[in-house]
Amino acid sequence: MNANLDKENLMIRVFYKKNRSWFVAVCILLTLPVTARAMDRWTALAMLESGGCDRAVGLAGEISRYQIRRELWPGGDPLDASVALAHAQRIMASRMTVFEREHGRTPNDFEFYILWNAPAQINHPHTVVAERARRFVNLRVESSPTL
Secondary structure, eight states: OHHHHHHHHHHHHHHHHHTHHHHHHHHHHHHSOOOBOOOOHHHHHHHHHHTTOTTOBOTTOOBTTTTBOGGGOOSSOTTOHHHHHHHHHHHHHHHHHHHHHHHSSOOOHHHHHHHHHOGGGSSSOOHHHHHHHHHHHHHHSOBOOOO
16 A cells, blocks of 8 residues: 555655646636726726617717717718717817816716716715716726625
């Protein structure tokens, strides 16, 4: 029986020596923290509004990855992500200017989403809008999940 144990121990040691670099690499990878990077505001907005799909069309006819209402769309190809981003930024610039003038500060992420989705509700958002704003904030927050 001791001969079998010695043979097993020898096999384990040989396996370890031959595969030491792999073993060390796997151990290092397993100890590294996994970090989910926060999305920038525009990426998070596109993800929440359309899943980042340029071809998305909303129930009320909203277009582009940012789901811009047709009456606010100034023209250009809504399937072009850079055109859609420029239009979304232009729309938000005026809304943020009004917010900053009225509140004396820039909007936080929660308020940013409300300004995008329902600007008239900025001071008293409807429950549905507030829930979507919380989801937007969650996309923006950096987190470190455990393995």
